[in-house]
Amino acid sequence: MVVSHKQYTKNKFSTGIILALILLIAIILSINTGNIKFGIFKLFSVFFRFEDNPTLLHVLLNIRLPRVVNALLAGAALSVSGAIMQNLLKNPLASPFTLGISHGAVFGAAVAITLNKGIFLSYSIYTVVFFAFIGAILTMLIILFIGAIKGFSAYVVILAGVGLSSLFASLTMLLQYFSTDEEVAAIVFWTFGDLNKTTWNEIYIMLLIVIPSLVYFILKSPQYNITIWDDATAMSLGVNVKMLKITGLILTCLITAAIVSFMGIIGFIGLISPHIIRLIIGNDHRFLLPYSIFLGSTILLFSDIIGRIILTPATIPVGIITSLFGVPIFFYILLKNKGTI
């Protein structure tokens, strides 16, 4: 059998087109979910100002679109972060939260919420976000420090992450133990992943962190195709494995920290969207990474739509829905598919 590039990529390109179309449908549905409905034509005419309708424009630009962009950002960041973690740590269970980033962020947020009565803080949402981000970055620095001592061995990095998760979970519980009921409620509420917590200003900050990182990962994807093998093989094929690991860990932690700090914990996406794509098109990271972005964003958008309509007028945070509906679908694909993870 002689292989042509067309033959190798045909299935992959058609999968990409299908995933992109489903994502587009999810975006349009998300914009149309709520009390005010936009038809497709209405949507375009309002967005491009062919129609002067300040109310609709306000709803579109300040309520619906930020939600969509948040879903795209979180879906992309968490999925790519998961795929890279699974690659670098050579562990299918790895996810953006394996290294304890989310627990570090929750602890940071808990510090901000419980100390707001203190003398040095005036409580605001920005304070909480800032402290959460510091908590996540602190976790990342400890992981890098421990990893550096042990040559960034996957086992050491994973175990350090598990250890730090427990440590920050305990510290958060300690803070909660001495907190008022309102503060405990605020901490718990903060952890619910939600796409409705940010405005454009925060979205711009996330874009600045997430987009360059995603571009880096996609450009480096041929090298990530090699690092699925052992380090000696990857090095013999010309990959600077140590540098790729360090940069990969820093950037995945950074984008996860940004998403968790601004939106709370959205589990499951980072773990399973790369796995579903692997089951469909294999482990070529040139396709795996962009398609995981499409799928992660799509899952988040549909989960958010379900969360908004299932108990109308109440909205269930997207972080709850992703696992609730996503896990059974994942199990179905896992058991139905002939491929392996």
Next chain:
Amino acid sequence: MLEVNNITFSYNNKEILNKIDFISKSGEITTILGENGSGKTTLLKIIDKLLKPQNGCVLIENQNIKNLKSLEMAKKIGYCPQNSYSPQTTVFETILTGRMPFTRWFISKNDLELINDTIKLMGLSDILFNNINHISGGELQKVIIARAIVSKPKILLLDEPINHLDIKNQHEIMQLLYKITKDLQITSIIVLHDINIALRYADNFIVLKDGAIIASGAKEIITENIIEKAFNLKVKIIYDGELPLVLPLS
């Protein structure tokens, strides 16, 4: 041609290799023999610049590898490590990674031609899109060798390529390596445990004991005394025509 000059390597103050010297020419198979822990894998890693020796140098076609960047090394050397980990990927994608030192993001027509030639040479056409975890040990070893030779290297380093294979597959792999070495005029350095297989296919022999060469040269250096010295095992060498056969005594 590969020249290894006076290589000394220590790790944690323990000497692993001591003054290793040898030359291996194009189109020749050199096999490294020695008991477990005698420094065979370390020597291969030093030749591939994965480890840095304290003393000595390695020359590939008179060029010191110290002056070569990792990507240039990857173009000159194909390395097959002892296989311990098989990720979820296909035969085709595995061979494709062997072209990565030459390709960037997109795969060229030339890359695909070379991949197809290698697939034909190694007889892997029927399992091209199979998951490497679902193929036999012999097939997997062929895939790993295909990945190493698809970049048209000058040097091929193989660390115990026939371990865990049945006798038929052992000979099939060694015959393939013999053919590749002769046809493509590659310098092949192979770490082997089976002395009889080594005697059948290799041109040159290096016998290591505690990190030092105790004998090197053509078939004739493999004597009962040298084997006893290297492995602490008494053996008898008998001849099947021209071919020596090593039989353990005990």
